[in-house]
Amino acid sequence: MRARKVSIMLVLVALSALTLFxxxxxxxxxxxxxxxxxxxxxxxxxxxxxxxxxxxxGSDGSGKVEITAVLGQGGQGDLLLPFxxxxxxxxxxxxxxxxxxxxxxxxxxPTTTVLGYRMLHLETETAAASGDTIRITASVPDWYSADDAxxxxxxxxxxxxFANTSRFVMRSLRVGVVLPPGMLVHSVEKVVPAYDxxxxxxxxxxxxxxxxxTAAALTVKDLAPAKAVRLDLNIRPKRRGLIxxxxxxxxxxxxxxxxxxxxxxxxxx
Amino acid sequence: xxxxxxQAHAQAILSKIDEVLDLSRNKLSQVPERQLTASExxxxxxxxxxxxxxxxxxxxxxTPDGLTSGGQVVIAVFAxxxxxxxxxxxxxxxxxxxxxxxxxxxxxxxxxxxxxxLGFSVIWLNVLAFILSSMLxxxxxxxxxALALIVRFGRRSKWILLAFFGLNLMLAxxxxxxxxxxxxxxxxIIVVASIYGASNKNxxxxxRNLFLQNLQGINFGSSAYMTGSNANLIAVAFILSMSGxxxxxxxxxxxxxxxxxxxxxxxxxxxxxxxxKVPKDQETPVVDGGMEKxxxxxxxxxxxxxxxxxxxxxxxxxxxxxxxxxxxxNVFGFEISAVMAAFIGAVIALFPKVGLLKWNEADIxxxxxxxxxxxxxxxxxxxxxxxxxxxxxxxxxxxxxxxxVNFWLVYCIVIxxxxxxxxxxxxxxMRTLIFIPFVIAIAQTLGYDPLWLAxxxxxxxxxxxxxxxxxxxxxxxxxxGQYSVLDNLKYGxxxxxxxxxxxIIAGLTWFRVMGITPGW
Numbered sequence: 090m091r092a093r094k095v096s097i098m099l100v101l102v103a104l105s106a107l108t109l110f111x112x113x114x115x116x117x118x119x120x121x122x123x124x125x126x127x128x129x130x131x132x133x134x135x136x137x138x139x140x141x142x143x144x145x146x147g148s149d150g151s152g153k154v155e156i157t158a159v160l161g162q163g164g165q166g167d168l169l170l171p172f173x174x175x176x177x178x179x180x181x182x183x184x185x186x187x188x189x190x191x192x193x194x195x196x197x198x199p200t201t202t203v204l205g206y207r208m209l210h211l212e213t214e215t216a217a218a219s220g221d222t223i224r225i226t227a228s229v230p231d232w233y234s235a236d237d238a239x240x241x242x243x244x245x246x247x248x249x250x251f252a253n254t255s256r257f258v259m260r261s262l263r264v265g266v267v268l269p270p271g272m273l274v275h276s277v278e279k280v281v282p283a284y285d286x287x288x289x290x291x292x293x294x295x296x297x298x299x300x301x302x303t304a305a306a307l308t309v310k311d312l313a314p315a316k317a318v319r320l321d322l323n324i325r326p327k328r329r330g331l332i333x334x335x336x337x338x339x340x341x342x343x344x345x346x347x348x349x350x351x352x353x354x355x356x357x358x
Numbered sequence: 359x360x361x362x363x364x365q366a367h368a369q370a371i372l373s374k375i376d377e378v379l380d381l382s383r384n385k386l387s388q389v390p391e392r393q394l395t396a397s398e399x400x401x402x403x404x405x406x407x408x409x410x411x412x413x414x415x416x417x418x419x420x421t422p423d424g425l426t427s428g429g430q431v432v433i434a435v436f437a438x439x440x441x442x443x444x445x446x447x448x449x450x451x452x453x454x455x456x457x458x459x460x461x462x463x464x465x466x467x468x469x470x471x472x473x474x475x476l477g478f479s480v481i482w483l484n485v486l487a488f489i490l491s492s493m494l495x496x497x498x499x500x501x502x503x504a505l506a507l508i509v510r511f512g513r514r515s516k517w518i519l520l521a522f523f524g525l526n527l528m529l530a531x532x533x534x535x536x537x538x539x540x541x542x543x544x545x546x547i548i549v550v551a552s553i554y555g556a557s558n559k560n561x562x563x564x565x566r567n568l569f570l571q572n573l574q575g576i577n578f579g580s581s582a583y584m585t586g587s588n589a590n591l592i593a594v595a596f597i598l599s600m601s602g603x604x605x606x607x608x609x610x611x612x613x614x615x616x617x618x619x620x621x622x623x624x625x626x627x628x629x630x631x632x633x634x635k636v637p638k639d640q641e642t643p644v645v646d647g648g649m650e651k652x653x654x655x656x657x658x659x660x661x662x663x664x665x666x667x668x669x670x671x672x673x674x675x676x677x678x679x680x681x682x683x684x685x686x687x688n689v690f691g692f693e694i695s696a697v698m699a700a701f702i703g704a705v706i707a708l709f710p711k712v713g714l715l716k717w718n719e720a721d722i723x724x725x726x727x728x729x730x731x732x733x734x735x736x737x738x739x740x741x742x743x744x745x746x747x748x749x750x751x752x753x754x755x756x757x758x759x760x761x762x763v764n765f766w767l768v769y770c771i772v773i774x775x776x777x778x779x780x781x782x783x784x785x786x787x788m789r790t791l792i793f794i795p796f797v798i799a800i801a802q803t804l805g806y807d808p809l810w811l812a813x814x815x816x817x818x819x820x821x822x823x824x825x826x827x828x829x830x831x832x833x834x835x836x837x838x839g840q841y842s843v844l845d846n847l848k849y850g851x852x853x854x855x856x857x858x859x860x861x862i863i864a865g866l867t868w869f870r871v872m873g874i875t876p877g878w
Binding site for chain 1 (some may be wrong): 410749
């Protein structure tokens with residue numbers, strides 16, 4: 090009787106050990122690879138080493154977008170890149186080991202829609218490797234309408250969005266906008282992801298000049314798929330009104346005339 | 359002299375002491391009037407149009423790369439206000455109001471943000487500190503402490519000045535909030551100033567030395583200890599996170615304490631001799647009969663009254679909360695900030711039957727609160743629009759510091775720029791957040807150990823002594839009306855230069871021994 094109990098217990102222990110072994114095998118990372126030495130390691134995520142999308146806005150509100158992507162892990166073959174604009178024409182691969190794949194449905198543009206998001210569809214050459222740079226350009230008609238973005242103080246609102254709808258982790262992302270000629274950035278109203286100067290001494294955005302035009306760009310590290318960034322700007326014409334100049338000079342002269350008594354000996358408050 | 363005449367003379371002297379110590383005659387809430395010198399009158403006359411010209415030139419210049427036009431507006435407005443604060447063509451609080459208005463009208467900063475400054479904790483702390491200060495004055499506790507201090511150290515004005523430096527150095531070790539230290543000392547300083555004949559209606563050079571040396575003691579006294587101010591701790595955190603160098607309390611203490619002590623001694627020595635020369639008649643208390651009469655007056659006050667005891671308990675409670683701020687979390691489960699500690703004290707002080715003060719007896723200089731609001735609004739707008747960061751970045755860029763430059767030249771530039779930059783900032787924390795990362799980045803670019811530049815630069819953070827707008831204690835002490843903005847600037851610039859030289863000498867010698875700067 091006692092020997093039977095012991096054997097049942099041994100069987101239970103053996104079954105438990107087997108169960109644990111099976112769980113440990115099937116519970117390993119979904120994406121895994123076996124190295125040459127036979128070691129099981131998690132697969133690396135697909136990456137783009139850097140991704141830059143700069144939009145040049147014309148005086149008429151039309152835009153020209155310039156995309157520069159540096160391939161990283163898993164960028165070979167079918168390459169779908171974000172193209173978050175309502176319309177696009179004049180698509181062109183300026184340089185790099187990639188070519189457009191003709192668009193889906195009635196579209197002539199090399200774009201396709203995945204889960205409701207518009208994407209640029211490219212195919213890289215078989216020899217394409219990590220570190221290769223692909224430069225793309227496209228025109229974006231009617232991107233900005235200043236009339237619809239009118240604000241007090243003679244300013245206009247401009248929002249630059251970017252959503253990483255690709256499968257790649259973007260190691261370094263730069264999203265920028267070159268303002269229409271004659272405009273400049275009055276203030277940066279909002280930045281997503283939010284910026285805390287106590288944690289990061291440098292702001293994630295910068296304001297600079299491109300051929301006598303003002304530009305603003307947001308730089309973000311390691312943007313994961315499905316994450317978005319945003320730069321909200323208040324912009325205004327470069328030329329300032331003359332009222333402050335006239336009012337200031339008049340006030341200065343009036344003070345010099347009517348406050349001459351300041352020079353006399355007196356107790357002043 | 360007959361016995362009756364002698365008694366009458368003694369009575370007259372004692373009543374003169376009463377007159378001197380009657381602080382109700384010199385209320386802080388009243389904007390003081392003072393006699394101007396010829397140069398001050400000219401500055402006042404030309405300051406207003408000069409401020410306008412400064413504004414117009416900065417406003418209409420092409421917006422530089424890297425700066426928003428909103429930031430440009432803020433720089434223009436702040437520079438104008440600086441000109442007006444220094445030249446005083448209009449009262450300083452009116453300049454502040456104009457600054458706030460200009461920020462809104464030219465859309466440098468949002469209206470809600472500008473108006474919201476009045477609710478900042480620093481303004482609350484000022485208001486509450488003045489309520490507590492009024493309580494000490496009303497109950498005569500401030501008078502008793504001041505008389506005791508005078509009797510002990512006040513035979514000559516120079517010893518009382520030195521005693522205050524010592525007091526500041528001691529308080530800085532326990533109370534990290536500089537505004538709190540100013541609040542503690544303010545009533546005592548006012549009484550001591552009165553005894554030496556200085557009041558807001560009749561400021562004198564002893565008063566200028568007393569107030570401005572206390573301003574210095576409160577501010578750069580904090581530099582002696584790593585915990586002397588929150589900004590010091592932020593700098594240490596930056597040095598650790600950006601360069602990996604850990605600074606210990608004793609590292610800071612052994613390096614900076616001697617510099618601070620020497621700076622205090624230099625200030626104590628040059629102030630009454632050269633900066634604001636104290637005439638013979640101000641070297642001793644103004645009251646005939648001198649120290650004996652003071653002792654007599656102190657004795658006449660008798661034992662500590664119930665009111666004084668109550669004031670001491672209320673104020674002691676506030677100080678206890680200030681000193682033990684790090685323990686609050688363990689004891690109460692939350693932290694009582696410096697403002698809320700003062701809040702508790704002020705509520706008790708004003709509570710009917712329990713407290714000691716009626717609202718009408720609280721001497722709160724509201725013009726000073728408006729002045730503070732303008733200074734903070736300008737400073738915060740500079741930070742918020744990125745203009746301050748742009749200014750600092752451009753400054754370092756213009757210097758074109760390239761690899762291969764002699765380390766000591768870079769060291770001198772970094773110390774001088776950090777030290778004098780305080781004139782354009784209204785918050786030490788902001789200055790730290792902007793400057794220290796820049797200094798570390800410069801060191802890394804040039805291939806130096808970041809510690810060599812960053813820690814000495816951190817020692818300059820608390821040297822905010824040039825203008826009343828540069829720090830909270832400056833605003834509190836400026837409220838007394840015992841010195842002008844120009845007086846503050848003059849002494850401040852002299853001592854800032856002294857501080858710069860001391861830190862350079864320390865960098866070449868003492869810091870080398872300690873391993874903070876590169877050795878021989």
